[in-house]
Every structure is written in C-alpha cells, then in structure tokens.
Amino acid sequence: MALILSISQIGIVHGQLTGKSFRPCLSTIAEHSINGLKYSASDRGNKIILLTASTLVLASLKYDRATSDYIQKQNPLPPFLAQFGDYYGNYRAGFGLVTGIGLEAIAGLHSADMLFKRLEYASLAMLATAQVTLLLKLVVGRERPSGKNFRSFPSGHTSHSFAVATIVNTLYGPIPGIVTYTCASLVALSRIQDDAHYLSDVIFGAALGIVIARGFARAYDWDKDESGKNFHFQLWANNSQIGLTYKF
Numbered sequence: 001m002a003l004i005l006s007i008s009q010i011g012i013v014h015g016q017l018t019g020k021s022f023r024p025c026l027s028t029i030a031e032h033s034i035n036g037l038k039y040s041a042s043d044r045g046n047k048i049i050l051l052t053a054s055t056l057v058l059a060s061l062k063y064d065r066a067t068s069d070y071i072q073k074q075n076p077l078p079p080f081l082a083q084f085g086d087y088y089g090n091y092r093a094g095f096g097l098v099t100g101i102g103l104e105a106i107a108g109l110h111s112a113d114m115l116f117k118r119l120e121y122a123s124l125a126m127l128a129t130a131q132v133t134l135l136l137k138l139v140v141g142r143e144r145p146s147g148k149n150f151r152s153f154p155s156g157h158t159s160h161s162f163a164v165a166t167i168v169n170t171l172y173g174p175i176p177g178i179v180t181y182t183c184a185s186l187v188a189l190s191r192i193q194d195d196a197h198y199l200s201d202v203i204f205g206a207a208l209g210i211v212i213a214r215g216f217a218r219a220y221d222w223d224k225d226e227s228g229k230n231f232h233f234q235l236w237a238n239n240s241q242i243g244l245t246y247k248f
Contacts, residue, residue: 032120032121032216032219033124035218036128036212036216036218036219039214039216039218040211040216041215043214045214046211049207049211050207050211056203057203060199060200060203061200064145064198064200065145068195072193072195077189082190082193085157085191086187086194088161088183089156089187091130097122097167101115101118121170121220121222122167125213125217126160126164128212128216129209129212130159132208132212133156133159133160133205133208134156136153137151137156138151144196145196145198152201153198153201154204155196155201155204157191157197158191158202158205158209159206159208159209160209161184162205162210164180164209164213165177165180165181165183165184165209166213169181171222188202
C-alpha cells in the first residue's frame with residue numbers, strides 16, 4: 001500500500017512540474033515499478049547475485065553467533081563510525097541522494113523529464129527495497145541477536161544502503177559509487193557490532209538492495225548508460241573468508 005501511495009505522489013509531482021497529465025505519468029511509473037521488480041528477479045546478473053548471497057547465507061548460519069561475538073569483542077569500528085552506520089543506514093542515505101538530485105534541479109543540469117526520470121528511478125528503487133525487506137522480515141520472523149524483536153532477517157539498514165550505493169553508481173559513475181559502497185559496507189559491519197543483526201542478515205540485505213536497484217535501473221534503461229558501466233562488484237567466499245570486491 002505504501003508503495004502504491006508513493007507512486008501516486010510521484011506521478012502527481014511529475015505531472016505538475018512537466019505539464020503532462022497525471023494519468024499517463026502514473027501509468028508509466030506503474031509500468032516501471034512492475035518491470036523493476038520483474039527485472040530484480042529475472043535479470044541474469046541478479047540471479048547470480050541472489051544465488052551467491054543465498055549460498056553465503058546458508059554457509060554462514062552455523063557461524064552467525066560466533067561471528068557476532070567476535071566482532072563485538074574486537075569492536076573494529078570506533079564509536080563515531082558505528083553511530084554513522086546506524087544514522088546513514090536509517091534512510092538518511094536515501095535522503096542525501098534525493099537532496100543531491102534536487103540540487104541538480106536547482107543548478108539546471110537536466111531537463112524536467114530527465115530530472116524526474118532520475119528522481120523516479122531513485123525513489124521507486126528505494127521504496128521497493130524497503131517494502132520487500134519489510135515483507136521478508138515479517139515472513140521469516142528471525143529473532144535479532146539482541147532479542148529485541150523478530151525482524152532480524154534481512155537487515156533493512158544494509159539493504160537500503162546498498163540500494164543507494166547501486167543507484168549512485170548507476171547515476172553518477174564509479175568514483176561516487178565506490179564511496180557509497182564503502183559507506184554501505186560500514187553500515188553492514190556496524191549492524192553486527194551493535195548486536196542488531198547476524199552476518200547472514202547483512203549478506204542478504206546487501207544482495208537485496210543491489211538486485212532491486214539493478215532491476216529498476218534496467219526498467220529505466222539506466223543499464224545502457226555509460227555512467228558506471230565499468231564498475232563491477234563481486235561477492236566471494238573461501239574456506240575461511242568472505243568478502244565484497246570492487247573493481248573499476
């Protein structure tokens with residue numbers, strides 16, 4: 001329901017500022033939303049990401065508690081970075097992204113149509129990530145390591161942060177992409193250090209945010225754009241390590 005209402009609001013704003021009627025705008029946005037979710041699941045690259053993440057999740061379940069205990073004992077992030085992870089991942093990353101697109105409008109860098117294509121893509125990808133994450137939390141019902149509630153899997157902070165990083169990489173290219181993927185990785189680590197999530201929660205949260213943002217990029221044809229074309233990421237694992245590698 002929240003996603004439907006947000007789509008309507010975006011359609012109204014788009015129509016008001018571009019002079020186009022509301023109904024065709026809403027129809028186009030709805031089509032992009034459906035296609036974005038479809039490509040999130042059907043795109044070949046996304047299938048590989050989800051399969052890799054699912055394999056890593058299954059492999060890490062046995063070590064979730066031990067990993068959490070180790071990270072909390074070592075405290076690899078200083079307090080200010082741990083606080084940053086909680087703040088940034090709690091939808092502030094998305095607010096910063098939308099603010100950046102707004103500054104582009106003020107600077108007159110794009111036409112009205114291009115501006116709202118960027119805004120629609122970013123907004124709908126983040127909304128879809130939030131809705132799918134919440135649905136999985138309710139369906140899976142995994143207890144948090146802290147025992148606070150039963151919404152541990154997947155990590156919403158992580159899925160949001162990695163969705164934003166993927167959107168930034170798509171719209172602005174590899175250098176801003178690396179910065180935001182690094183911030184997203186800090187968010188993931190902070191959620192384990194804060195005893196809010198297990199390792200498997202953040203692994204799947206990261207994959208979820210990435211594939212949904214990639215799916216919506218394809219729906220809006222951003223995957224055919226030159227920006228970010230040479231930026232790649234890879235989830236990897238061996239007998240004793242797991243990681244996320246960035247290449248550009």
